[in-house]
Amino acid sequence: MKRSVTGTDTLALVGLLLGAAVVLLPFVWMVSLSLKPADEIFTRGVDLLPSRLEWQNYVDAFTQVDLARYLMNGVIVCGGILVFQTLFAVPCAFALAHRRFVGRQVIFGLVLAGLLVPFHVTAIPIFLGLAELRLINTYTALIAPFVASVFGIFLFRQFMARLPADLFDAARVDGLSETAIVWRIAFPLAMPAATAFAVFSVTAHWNDLFWPLIVVTDPDLATPPRGIVFFRDAEAGDNVGPLMAAAVIVTAPLIAGFLLAQRTFTRGIAAGGLRG
Structure with a gap:
């Protein structure tokens, strides 16, 4: 029997x-500015629809700066970080969820404590260490500080803790090593959690400006947010049209990726990835 719509449902929908x-308005305004000619950007009125579509802004976004290179750098950095985070987080999470050893709860407590420490607290000592090793202005400086993710360990551990231990015991009886059990059985079953973690990781590091702004001065190594900063002109100010066009181009892959992965992402969260 179909339930009738109540006033509470209507209020919730509204x-x-x-x-x-409120969330979408900045994105709509960004797209609007990216399609406006320069003489319509700085006006008193608020008009979302331009009088004509200024596609030249998107051409300028690729020609005024090397935006294609920045996008490629973003793929290299985010891909490298995600691969290493997964390589470290999955075995650690499996051990915390399905192995019994002295100090297991203490280590898990340290993982939870690590979630409370923002990266900005450790940024200065990490920067000084990389400077001593002469790794500033390298891909290593952009990737290495993030290869171990306490959030990834926590997320995978919470998901793997829900997997039946009998499944892994049977695999041991069949002669599989612990490494094979982790990557051939546990990891494929944890794919919803892996998708959720990939969305979190790629989004965070694709949008990160703080760390690339510190360790990168070479334009050839700039990530997308760092590259957009190069639209800044000290004399003329921001070139708003191409700047907004570049912002749209940088944001579009994240939106497309999330829309493609949203079902698996939601299943990974709902299946226990963030529950005890």
């Missing part, structure tokens, strides 16, 4: 629509 409007 609240969700208002919240969505």
